[in-house]
Amino acid sequence: MHNASSRRHFLQQSSLLSAGLATLGPAASLRAAKSPSEKVILGIIGCNGRGMAHISAYLSLPDTEIAYICDVDSRAVDKGIAAVAKKQSRKSQGVKDLRRILDDPAVDAVSIATPDHWHAPATILACAAGKHVYVEKPGSHNFRESELIVAAAHKHQRVVQMGNQRRSWPWVIEAIQALHDGELGKLFFARCWYTSHRGSIGHGKPAPVPAWLDYSLWQGPAPERPFRDNILHYNWHWFWHWGTGELGNNGVHSLDLARWGLGLDLPRRVTCGGNRYHFQDDQETPDTCVATFDFGDKAIVWEGQSCDPRGFEGAKVGATFYGEKGSLALADNASKIYDLNDKLVRELPGKHDDTASALTMRDYRSGWEPKV
Template structure:
């Protein structure tokens, strides 16, 4: 599936997005396209990031948020009230997402649970006939991403990854200019992410809180004792459940980099870094540099500093005819070969609302591939994160098959291609 933007698609998307910005959120009816009277019913799983997604879906015309699901029952009441105030109807609060799958009136599962849940929930959702909006990164390991694409194709379901910048009009305008040759042949993309995260400390085994279904929180992951510094966020920094900063926020920048460079899988991946700032339980790097080499002498680099927020970054494209910088909201500046400013554009937002509307439109129009971040695109971008992490964990340069990203001639690296599952939770397509 190509990442290029056709002129027809760009003009249509931009026109709709511009209308939405100018007229207010009610004009998202235009973004949700035809048949707004055909109600789309969703259930949201995971109410951290899922709270924003539920609120976004609730504002779309004739979209019902029927279920709010979280294994921590304390997270449900406040969001239920918020959604009721927005939509006029209170969703049902549940702790087991399988209730959503069993309800034939539900059109779509929204999965914003931890990363180890993304693929298993998506695959089960597709098998149950649900369309799926799944947060980034779309998978916990490369094999899962391949299974997700296969599940979407087998069941003909719309599966959208939450890389919302693909739906932002500023981003689409900038990428369109790059694809049309605004800075010539692009040979290098630099991407980066910074934050000022504190230490996660040293966890202690304690009793599971009464409000938490820890067994279901673990779900497909093999069982571990409950630690007091993992749930609800610091699982990101443990390989058993998360993918580090590269999978957490790096996937956003790498998705834009890959989109603009119009590449799929790399030929070589090198990586360095580690836990440099704090000494604690975190297993994933807080300082991380990755280089992805592609055919035809093209390259993407990513730098992640989780504990030093010197500057907010995002993506810079370097071509033989100039340079383009794009910030996190889609505003861009373009320079010529002499580094003279020649063009700029203002991106009003990250594209969150437009991304949800794009997903709803694909469902209503029965066009499961008509998605800005269709799962095959999401898998390819997430694959860069997995390969970067595997290179860092093994300490070797990876040679990859550019047709599918598979690692060549390195059994130790390929051992990280998939994972073991808790018995009964193995994803199958």
């Protein structure tokens, strides 16, 4: 954005807009969210990376229609429109400003796959405009933004789902249910992890903004910084100004599994240590990190290795739970239950896709309501 507004100011303005529209009452907002057709009308906001996975998932559902493809990268818009055209008779409209989607009363819901610093502002504005929201992980750039999202969802009675899609995988649900049913007895600890094999991002240089990019809109609510040639489209993850590092990027998946399995809410204390060890470059976030979450009678440890792919349990992402009767190793390829003698008791093979998590934007029409 061309003005000097800070992220805090932008979010305050978004919250005020949300509060103002709430005076219309829940009935008005619910009517605005319903399209006259039997299909859920969608707008996809952000079409690089995860956004294309969103498009694919929604196109697999017969009762959804993608009306808009939005991205500040004109090449991504073209790619998204082309993907929709292969499976949907109605052509999607391409826009670069998400507000054009929010202005359309025919749109029921939006699916957000922007950089992290846009997640909260886009979600809050969408709720205020009467749209249901699926937003990629992490749900926000910081904790306070998450509180504002929850407040907006409550005020406007919108369904807001964050992209922890493992909660929709049947075999993961079965494994978590085994924990909750007491197969391990009392639970007291979980270790979770994410590993990858990322290279150096180098040292960026000032460069002209590419013709295909609206860099002002890309920065959005974040204070402006000059364009450099090693920011887009992925390396922004490793700058605190826009991203949240590996813990926010992928660690949230296994950390969510750990909290879910142990039945926990917020920790009373968090400690974290790590650094950028592997390369001397522009990256600000750690490539090696260990975080401990203290819940009093239970604890979680998350370990991240961005530059060494060797994980645990034969998987790059997962969580292992420990209880008085044994342990359960939950990874992306399977879950295994062991007794205290380290003997395998039973195994649940894993198979997953993202379609199930996309069903939320459809299910609200059938009268389903989220637990809040």
